[in-house]
Structure formats: structure tokens, C-alpha cells
Amino acid sequence: MSSRTLQRTVSVSGMLAWRSLILVRRMPSVFIPSLVMPLFILVATSGAFHGISALPIGTGSYLAFTLPFATVMGGGFAGINAGMTLARDIEGGFVDRLISSPAPRLSLVAGPFTAAAMRSIFTTTVVLIAGTIGGIAPPGLTGTLAIYLLAAFFAMSTACWSMGVALRARTVQAAPLMQLVVFVLVFTSVAYAPRALQTGWLRHVADWNPVTHILEASRAAEFETLSWTLLWPAIVSIVILLGVLGAFALHGLSRLGKD
């Protein structure tokens, strides 16, 4: 990619990301559920599974245990939202306006991809504030930064997945498929219980599930016990997710106009 094309891609992606973000304000009905759901996860699971805190989960508070689940899931919702917006734009013909212009096609996914990361920052902030109100001591600067970054990278990964689905299905009716895979991935990880407490097939799935490593690193960041041993599996998981799902989205993009 030439420097001029790169500059154009950044410029158009920035504009499309800005558009996605102003839609948050103008179409709150789409954004509010993706903000409320992480808070609901935080409150509902900490209430329902309060008793688990008696088990060795690494902390005496299930609210503290579940907070990274809420921030990562918030990132997941932001990513799903990117796919749903793209599907709506394809159905409504707005994407035709973009691809009939000389703008680099890559920006069509790079814009919502960036917006998903930015939305996750907002959701993470709200969840961290809710956690603080709930009595969880906020982590230090490094820990907080790691929580934000892990949620943002998960948002970007799920954005790639949901945009890949949107580019193939080309209808917002594919939204349940976008959500289903993200939910399955998160719920079969260490979202509700640490690996030490999991047995059988669920444990095997959790071991191989990339979300497990992202959540474990996020929890360690929250408890300020993040070490290289926990960080590198999270980085590898993110690289794999972004690589595979990014390729899935870009392949879908390359198919536009060929079918």
C-alpha cells in the first residue's frame, strides 16, 4: 500500500468512525442495549453467583471477579454493533455510495473497526465506574490501561467477525448469527468461573478458547497481578482472533459486487 493510499484509508476510516460514533448519540436505541447489557452482567451475575466467592476464585468478591467479564462483553457488544451498522448500510444502499467512490475499500471495514474500539472505551469506563460504586478498588494506571486495551482488542475482533457476516449475508437479519458466536465464545470461557473450578469438556473448551486468556489477563490486571506469563497468551489470542476474523472480514469485502 502506497503512503498516499494509506493516508486516504486513514482519512476515510476516520470519517466513517466519526459517523458511527455520532450515530450513538442520534440512534440511542441501538447503543443503549450494548451499554446496559455489560452493567446487567455485572449486577446480575455478581448477585446470582455471589456464593461462588467462597470458592478459590482469586478474590473474595464475585463482583470483582465478574467485572472483566463485563468490560470484555461490552467490547463484544461494541463489535457486534459494528457489524449490525454495516449490514444496515448495505441493505439501505449507503455502502453503494462508498464503493462507487474512489475511497479505498479497506476503509469500509477499518472505520467501523475503529469505532468499535472507541465505543468499548466508553462502555469500559461506565463499567469501571459502576464497579467502583459497588466497592471495587480501581486498579492502578497500568492495570486500568490493560483492562481498556483488552476490551478494545476484543471489540475489534468481534467487529471483524460481525462485519464478515454482514458482508456475506448483506442483511441485518444476520444479527442473531453475529451475536450467537460471540456469546458462545464468551460463555464457554472463564466468564463465570476460573479454569481451576471447571471440569470435563467445558474445561477443555476453556483451555483452547482465546477469550479465556483475554479474560484471565484482564482479571490479573484488575487485581494488579498481571505478569508476562498471563499476558503473552492473551496477546497470542488477540493476534489469532484479529488475524483469522480480520481475514474473514476482508474476504467478505473483496466479494462485494462480484456475486
Added chain:
Amino acid sequence: MDEAIVVEGLEREFKGGIRAVDGIDLHVRAGEVYGFLGPNGAGKSTTVRMLTTLLRPTGGTATVAGFDVLHQAGDVRKSIGVALQDAAIDPFMTGRELLRLQAILHAIPRIEGHARGEELLERVGLIDAADRRVGTYSGGMRRRLDLALALVHEPVVLFLDEPTTGLDPTSRVALWEEVRRLNKESGTTVFLTTQYLEEADQLAERVGIIDGGKIVAEGTPAQLKAEIGDPTLVITPTDPSQLEAASGVLRTFGPSADTKPGATAVRLHEGTEGIVRVVRALDDAGISTAGIELHQPSLDDVFVERTGHRLEGDAEGAAGGKGRRGRKSRQ
């Protein structure tokens, strides 16, 4: 560049073997307004999608502004403005924001893009509504904004896909005026698809008629109408029992033509000069008339002649007071 659009044997076949466009040839001169007329499903939009690089052809070749749509798609996109059917405009953005987005899509520097956007908003009469969300715009306002968006980068060729479908007559005429002005002042080539005969007649210097994915006629509206020949005179006798007698009189002036119930019609070989002689002949035969109508050949007649059926969309447009002028349906 003498020819803005050159299409040879262009084809598009979809999955399941459906041939939406079946080997069409088109030559649109630079600076011309070309009307692409056809009913719903004839292949108009598929053709436009191929010419605007939104859809890959499955056969044939096409160049727009001198660039091949398949191999020089980037250059084609820089040269064209596109206003697609149904004005695909984000309803949550304002007119001004959309113009800014469009300027960025075309890599127009910020200050220049802003100035161009303001100029276009003024031109299409949307300056007062520029900061309102597009969702609050009327259909006519959306179409005018769509036109402004297509013109941000001063394209060489402008594609308008059914630009007035669903508009009220006033908005339709206003858009026609804008297209005429644009073509006259800047010499932009306009490729206009429509299912409205009057629109093609009013705007286009040349018309291509497409049906079933094939071009069935092409030429200036005057040439195409001339191919049909004589005007049609429709007589409605005051006394319906004299209908047969009136038909007998008319047959002496030319061949019969189809018309509405309770009336009889003839293709006048003598042209409009023959009307007086027909009226005299009817008078001599003691036939009084409740109505006399003269119909010049229209593009509708051309369409019927070439395809064997009428344009559905135009009939709908006419029923809604938006269709062609001065000609009644003879179905």
C-alpha cells in the same frame, strides 16, 4: 473524448441463469443527456450498477470516461457521479455532514470541500435545511441532496438511476430543471434511467429503450416517434349507436387504431391537416361528435411497437398525476 460511455455486448447473468442484461451495445456522446428507458426489471439498474463499478459484468466490455469498468475501476470512480435509485442517504446524518463525507470520499481538500458543499447546497435549494437530519427531508429534498452529493467532485459523467421515482410533479419538474442546467452549464454527460416516458422525452437528447435485458430501440425521441408515423385521431360520437358508422367514415382516411370504449380512432395519413376533412365527412354523414382528440405518436407508442406491451411504471405515474402529458391510455 468523443464518447463518454461505450458499451459492447455487455452481459450480466446472476446465479440461477437469470440474464438481467443480455448483450447490450451503447454509445453515449460526451456532453449528452442519454435516457435509458424501460419497465421495472428490464435491466436498467443492473446496467447502471455495472457502469458504476458496483457490479462485475459477466460478459462484454464497457468504458466510462475512457476507462474500462473492469480493469480501471478506480479511474472510473474518480470520473463519475452516482445518484442511485431510492436515494441511499443515511437518515441520521445532516445534509452538510453528508456533503463533507462525500468530499472526503473523493479526497477533496477540507477547505475546498467545504466551499463546494456550500455552493451545492445553495444550488439545490437546501441551504436552510443543511443542518437538519436527512430523515426529516421530503422525498424531493432527498433527491436534490443526492444530486448534490453526486456533484461534489465535478464528475465527467453523471449517472442518475430513476431520479424522480416517487416524487410529486413539482419536485419532478424542479429536478429536471436542475439536470438541464447542469448539462448546459458544465457540459456533464448525464446517463439517466427512467420508467417515465415524459421524463425521457423532456430531458434526453437520445433514448435507449431496454426490455428483457436487450436494447429494443435507440435514437432521438423525434426519430423514434417518426418511426411510428402518423398521428392518431380519436372520435367519440354523441350517439353511441353511430359508433360503427363513424368508424366507417374514418376508415376512408387511414387504418383503424386501438382506442378507448365508446370511441373510434384512425391513423391519419394526411397528418394534422386531415382533421378538417374528417370533421366535414362526419358532418356530411350526420354524425355528431362529443369529443375529438388528436394524439401525436409518443415514446409510449414506440415502446408498444417495439415490445408489444406498455410501461407499467409510466401507467402508475400517470395514474398518480405524475406521468406523461397530453396522452391518454388506450389499453
